[in-house]
Amino acid sequence: MSALQILHRDPGSQARAGVLRCSHGEIRTPAFVPLATKGTVKGLEAREVAALGYDMVLGNTFHLFLDPGPDLVEHFGGLHDFMGWRQPIITDSGGFQVFSMGYGTVADEVKGRAPMGPDRMGRVVSIEEDGVRFRSYIDGSERFLGPETSMGVQAKLGSDIALVFDECTPFNIDRDYTARSTERTHRWLDRCLAWHDEHGPTGQLVYGIIQGGVYEDLRIESAQQVAARPVDGIAIGGSLGADKAQMYEVVGWSIAAIDVARPRHLLGIGDIDDLIRGVELGVDTFDCAMPTRLGRHGVAIVPEPDQRWRVDLTAARHREDDAPIMEDCPCPACRNGHSRGYLRYLVKNKELTGARLLTLHNLAYVARLMAGLRGAIAAGTLGAYAAAQRAGAAP
Amino acid sequence: MSALQILHRDPGSQARAGVLRCSHGEIRTPAFVPLATKGTVKGLEAREVAALGYDMVLGNTFHLFLDPGPDLVEHFGGLHDFMGWRQPIITDSGGFQVFSMGYGTVADEVKGRAPMGPDRMGRVVSIEEDGVRFRSYIDGSERFLGPETSMGVQAKLGSDIALVFDECTPFNIDRDYTARSTERTHRWLDRCLAWHDEHGPTGQLVYGIIQGGVYEDLRIESAQQVAARPVDGIAIGGSLGADKAQMYEVVGWSIAAIDVARPRHLLGIGDIDDLIRGVELGVDTFDCAMPTRLGRHGVAIVPEPDQRWRVDLTAARHREDDAPIMEDCPCPACRNGHSRGYLRYLVKNKELTGARLLTLHNLAYVARLMAGLRGAIAAGTLGAYAAAQRAGAAP
Numbered sequence: 001m002s003a004l005q006i007l008h009r010d011p012g013s014q015a016r017a018g019v020l021r022c023s024h025g026e027i028r029t030p031a032f033v034p035l036a037t038k039g040t041v042k043g044l045e046a047r048e049v050a051a052l053g054y055d056m057v058l059g060n061t062f063h064l065f066l067d068p069g070p071d072l073v074e075h076f077g078g079l080h081d082f083m084g085w086r087q088p089i090i091t092d093s094g095g096f097q098v099f100s101m102g103y104g105t106v107a108d109e110v111k112g113r114a115p116m117g118p119d120r121m122g123r124v125v126s127i128e129e130d131g132v133r134f135r136s137y138i139d140g141s142e143r144f145l146g147p148e149t150s151m152g153v154q155a156k157l158g159s160d161i162a163l164v165f166d167e168c169t170p171f172n173i174d175r176d177y178t179a180r181s182t183e184r185t186h187r188w189l190d191r192c193l194a195w196h197d198e199h200g201p202t203g204q205l206v207y208g209i210i211q212g213g214v215y216e217d218l219r220i221e222s223a224q225q226v227a228a229r230p231v232d233g234i235a236i237g238g239s240l241g242a243d244k245a246q247m248y249e250v251v252g253w254s255i256a257a258i259d260v261a262r263p264r265h266l267l268g269i270g271d272i273d274d275l276i277r278g279v280e281l282g283v284d285t286f287d288c289a290m291p292t293r294l295g296r297h298g299v300a301i302v303p304e305p306d307q308r309w310r311v312d313l314t315a316a317r318h319r320e321d322d323a324p325i326m327e328d329c330p331c332p333a334c335r336n337g338h339s340r341g342y343l344r345y346l347v348k349n350k351e352l353t354g355a356r357l358l359t360l361h362n363l364a365y366v367a368r369l370m371a372g373l374r375g376a377i378a379a380g381t382l383g384a385y386a387a388a389q390r391a392g393a394a395p
Numbered sequence: 396m397s398a399l400q401i402l403h404r405d406p407g408s409q410a411r412a413g414v415l416r417c418s419h420g421e422i423r424t425p426a427f428v429p430l431a432t433k434g435t436v437k438g439l440e441a442r443e444v445a446a447l448g449y450d451m452v453l454g455n456t457f458h459l460f461l462d463p464g465p466d467l468v469e470h471f472g473g474l475h476d477f478m479g480w481r482q483p484i485i486t487d488s489g490g491f492q493v494f495s496m497g498y499g500t501v502a503d504e505v506k507g508r509a510p511m512g513p514d515r516m517g518r519v520v521s522i523e524e525d526g527v528r529f530r531s532y533i534d535g536s537e538r539f540l541g542p543e544t545s546m547g548v549q550a551k552l553g554s555d556i557a558l559v560f561d562e563c564t565p566f567n568i569d570r571d572y573t574a575r576s577t578e579r580t581h582r583w584l585d586r587c588l589a590w591h592d593e594h595g596p597t598g599q600l601v602y603g604i605i606q607g608g609v610y611e612d613l614r615i616e617s618a619q620q621v622a623a624r625p626v627d628g629i630a631i632g633g634s635l636g637a638d639k640a641q642m643y644e645v646v647g648w649s650i651a652a653i654d655v656a657r658p659r660h661l662l663g664i665g666d667i668d669d670l671i672r673g674v675e676l677g678v679d680t681f682d683c684a685m686p687t688r689l690g691r692h693g694v695a696i697v698p699e700p701d702q703r704w705r706v707d708l709t710a711a712r713h714r715e716d717d718a719p720i721m722e723d724c725p726c727p728a729c730r731n732g733h734s735r736g737y738l739r740y741l742v743k744n745k746e747l748t749g750a751r752l753l754t755l756h757n758l759a760y761v762a763r764l765m766a767g768l769r770g771a772i773a774a775g776t777l778g779a780y781a782a783a784q785r786a787g788a789a790p
Contacts, residue, residue, distance in 0.1 A: 039740060043747035047731060068714075068740050075715055076736060084731050319463075320470055336442060336479050341471060345434060345463045352438035352747050 003205055003232055004029065004263040004284060010382040014255065014282035017377035020263050022088040022160035023203035024080060027055040029263070030279045030373055032270065032366045033090060033287040038063050039073075039083045041363075042292055043356040046085040052360070053367040056088040056160070058287045061153050062097035065145065066136050070156035078158030090287070091159035093150045093192075093209075096237070096268070098124070098132045099168040129184065131165070147191040155201050162200070163235055163265075164192035166209040171239040178213040185211045186225045193229060205232035207265055210254045214241050219250060223257035233263040236283075240269070248277055255282045272301065272309040272369065276386050279373050291366050295358035298347035300325045301365040303392045311340075313358070318344045328394065331364035333357035369395035398600055398627055399424065399658040399679060405777040409650065409677035412772035415658050417483040417555035418598035419475060422450040424658070425674045425768055427665065427761045428485060428682040433458050434468075434478045436758075437687055438751040441480040447755070448762040451483040451555070453682045456548050457492035457516075460540065461531050465551035473553030485682070486554035488545045488587075488604075491632070491663070492516055493527045494563040524579065526560070542586040550596050557595070558630055558660075559587035561604040566634040573608040580606045581620045588624060600627035602660055605649045609636050614645060618652035628658040631678075635664070643672055650677045667696065667704040667764065671781050674768050686761050690753035693742035695720045696760040698787045706735075708753070713739045723789065726759035728752035764790035 006018040020027040034041050034049060036057040041049050049057060059079050064070065076082040079089055101122050122143075125133040131146020145153075150165035166185045169178050189208050196206050208226035212218035226234055236254045240247040247269070255264060263284045269275075270288020278286060291301060298314040302325065311318075311325070321340035325333055333343065338357060346354025372395050376385035389395065401413040415422040429436050429444060431452040436444050444452060454474050459465065471477040474484055496516040517538075520528040526541020540548075545560035561580045564573050584603050591601050603621035607613030621629055631649045635642040642664070650659060658679045664670075665683025673681060686696060693709040697720065706713075706720070716735035720728055728738065733752060741749025767790050771780035784790065 038744050038746060039737070040746050040748040043751065045727060045731065045748060045752065047727075067744065068736075072715065072736070072740075076717065076734060082734075082737055084733055084737070320467065322471065332440060332442075336440065338479055339471060339477075341463075341467070342434070342477055342479070345467075349433050349462065351433060351435050352750060353435040353440060355747060356438065356751070357440070 002261040002263065004261070006260075008378045010280070010377050011380065012383045013280040015279045015373075015377050015382055016282060016284070017374045018284070020284065022056075022205065024086065024088045024160050025055065027088055027285065028374055029284040030370060030377075031055060031285050032275065032291075032370050033058045033285055034363055035060070035287060035289050035292060036083065036085070036089075037289075038067075039079065041359075042296060043352065043359050044363075046083055048360070049085070049363070050087060052363050053371060054363070056090055056285070057085060059083075059089050059091045059157060059159060060094075060097070061091050061150060061157070062094035062145070064157060065094060065153045066138050066143065070153045074156040074158075078156070080158065088160040089157075090161040090207075090265070090285075091154045091157055091163065092267070092287075093163040093165040094145045094153070095150070095166040095209075096168045098134060098145055101134060127167075129187075147188040148195045151192050151195045151200065155196075155199060155204070158201055159204065161205045161207055161233065162196070163207050164189050164209055164231075166211055166237060168238050169211060169213050171214070171242065173213065173239075175213075175215055175218070178211075178215060179218055182211045182213075182218055182222050185209065186222070189226065189229060189231075193231070207231055207233040207235045207263075209235045209237040209267070210258075211238040213239050214246060214250055216253050219253045220257045223254045227258040227262075231262070233265060234258050235265040235267050237267040244274065244277075247274070248281065251278065251281050251283070270366070272366075273305070273390065275366070275369060276373070276389055279377075280382070280386065291362035292359050295360075295362040296355040298344070298354070298358065300343075300358055301362045302326050303389075303394050305390060305392050313340055313344045314347055315344075325358075325361055326365075326394070329361065329364070331361040333361045365395060397656040397658065399656070401655075403773045405675070405772050406775065407778045408675040410674045410768075410772050410777055411677060411679070412769045413679075415679065417451070417600065419481065419483045419555050420450065422483055422680065423769060424679040425765060425772075426450060426680050427670065427686075427765050428453050428680055429758055430455070430682060430684050430687060431478065431480065431484075432684075433462075434474065436754075437691060438747065438754050439758075441478055443755070444480070444758070445482060447758050448766060449482075449758070451485055451680070452480060454484050454486045454552060454554060455489075455492070456486050456545060456552070457489035457540070459552060460489060460548045461533050461538065465548045469551040469553075473551070475553065483555040484552075485556040485660070485680075486549045486552055486558065487662070488549070488558040488560040489540045490545070490561040490604075491563045493519070493529060493540050494565075496529060522562070524582075542583040543590045546587050546590045546595065550591075550594060550599070553596055554599065556600045556602055556628065557591070558602050559584050559604055559626075561606055561632060563633050564606060564608050566609070566637065568608065568634075570608075570610055570613070573606075573610060574613055577606045577608075577613055577617050580604065581617070584621065584624060584626075588626070602626060602628040602630045602658075604630045604632040604662070605653075606633040608634050609641060609645055611648055614648045615652045618649045622653040622657075626657070628660060629653050630660040630662050632662040639669065639672075642669070643676065646673065646676050646678070665761070667761075668700070668785065670761070670764060671768070671784055674772075675777070675781065686757035687754050690755075690757040691750040693739070693749070693753065695738075695753055696757045697721050698784075698789050700785060700787050708735055708739045709742055710739075720756055721760075721789070724756065724759070726756040728756040760790060
């Protein structure tokens with residue numbers, strides 16, 4: 001039986017709303033999943049993330065593997081007890097991070113993110129059938145992550161949902177390499193499932209990951225391969241294209257090739273328009289660094305589509321700006337009347353309070369958007385709600 | 396009439412408890428005043444500081460003068476509106492910071508603090524009768540602070556209590572220089588009062604500052620000079636000695652030479668034992684970076700006198716430590732069951748959440764201590780309460 005109970009379907013798209021049942025509770029879907037990369041959503045307490053309306057956070061296998069290490073997290077009773085978060089946790093596999101360091105600046109190409117290359121993440125020593133050998137960014141020591149290791153770490157972390165270890169291919173990689181890499185990802189998928197069958201914690205769900213780059217046939221093949229396995233859910237990963245149009249296409253191919261019943265997770269996507277479109281395409285859960293990372297750097301989410309839903313408060317024009325980030329916003333930054341000028345001053349002075357207030361605002365915005373999307377699907381009004389959001393309505 | 400209403404006196408010491416009335420509300424004394432150096436208590440929202448039980452915060456004239464500048468703060472309606480803190484604010488004069496940069500590493504000597512010398516604060520160009528010319532640490536531009544400038548900045552900030560501009564002499568300075576400097580501080584005091592008489596905001600209180608280094612006759616002379624002026628309150632500043640015994644002696648001389656009625660503020664002192672002794676010596680308010688700065692660096696306040704009331708959570712022995720910082724502590728870090736091991740991990744990883752949780756714990760501890768001291772004075776049990784605190788009781 002699928003962990004996802006679909007309660008409502010949108011007649012005009014593939015969107016669905018429901019409940020995803022995990023060992024630590026239920027996630028109302030479609031849902032955004034904030035990143036708790038290193039055992040905390042940066043700047044917030046676990047109780048605050050729950051109070052914003054989030055049902056699940058994402059813990060990072062790669063970082064927690066290196067520090068504090070799975071054994072120490074296990075000593076504290078698992079990641080839930082370690083970080084004081086009592087609701088579901090999904091853990092990524094470490095594949096993205098390991099392949100992000102790659103042999104160059106692969107990360108930039110995969111997701112258009114800030115460089116996370118050798119300097120920040122470590123350096124790959126070898127990629128072989130067994131897994132990846134690399135140097136830790138913490139102490140330079142040689143470490144290894146492969147399918148079994150990753151599942152072993154995730155078992156000790158005790159997450160509700162584990163993701164299988166995959167090779168995350170960058171955007172500019174050729175079809176041949178992508179094909180071979182995707183095949184290896186499928187072999188790793190089998191090894192992950194075999195390990196989990198024997199050693200996985202009771203109740204931990206396992207999601208497979210669709211790869212295949214931007215090549216339609218490879219994506220479909222990968223989706224069919226993953227869907228053919230007894231995975232509890234299906235994630236869409238890897239390079240999703242050069243632009244949003246291609247990304248939606250790739251997600252569409254992937255979802256068309258899998259079954260309706262199992263939950264679907266879209267990895268690393270979180271822009272406002274992408275969340276709306278992703279929901280229409282039938283995605284159930286999303287994770288992304290965007291709302292929290294932007295917040296720490298002084299960028300707030302606002303209902304301004306022509307500004308990509310962003311306002312950069314570090315810009316000089318906000319120096320004397322009396323207005324709050326957003327009128328009638330119930331978040332702590334807006335509710336307490338903080339002006340854009342004050343927030344700008346805090347961010348420019350690298351005051352923790354500024355990073356925190358913007359993080360709260362951004363996560364509050366995305367939480368309201370997801371609640372709005374869920375409500376609209378249930379009410380049969382998703383088309384109108386999505387159109388209003390795309391036109392700049394408050395969520 | 397004094398702004399301080401003394402409600403209770405301790406028969407066994409000079410301690411008193413009461414209410415200090417300011418234009419933005421009342422401060423229950425004796426009170427600790429957290430630093431909101433740059434328009435925020437680092438890592439916290441204003442409402443959280445109030446919720447911890449604090450009635451007043453300290454804003455920093457020097458830093459706010461340089462950035463965002465008094466005119467911009469005035470544009471936002473003054474410091475209260477700018478930072479969203481609705482209760483009283485005391486502003487220092489900038490004297491300490493300006494003289495901290497000095498011509499060397501004066502700051503270390505004045506307060507035993509971490510270096511704040513030329514690199515961090517700026518560089519003094521000249522100290523003259525009119526004031527101090529220095530280079531800004533922000534852009535290297537030449538700036539000037541003197542008695543009138545400082546009072547003018549504090550007027551625009553709109554603080555409830557302004558401190559006069561003084562020369563803060565370091566510990567190792569000789570008697571001759573200290574004598575001449577203290578005399579200039581008294582001339583500056585008169586200029587500050589004259590400026591404030593003519594231009595000061597209605598309702599803003601002005602505190603004079605006693606200097607005189609560690610020299611008994613100079614301290615007494617300075618105390619008498621300050622007390623002879625129509626100041627609303629009296630602060631004790633400058634070098635307070637080489638050790639705690641000498642510091643208590645210097646504070647004792649200062650207080651013995653002034654009247655009982657007016658409120659007394661002890662500048663830059665906040666260790667747990669110093670707060671207890673300061674209250675016994677008759678101090679009404681204290682400010683200090685200690686609780687917040689220690690918290691940001693992983694040090695928590697605990698009722699362990701032989702450890703100077705501190706536990707360094709970055710120490711390796713806390714790696715697997717399941718215990719909370721402190722049993723039965725109602726602060727967010729302890730109440731939510733976070734282990735020392737988890738907090739250590741956050742702090743070692745420079746996670747904002749770690750700095751924030753420890754800041755909340757430390758300020759909660761000091762708030763409870765001050766409430767305990769006030770309650771004990773009112774109940775006539777200060778001797779017993781202070782003895783218990785010195786023996787390691789929870790506050």
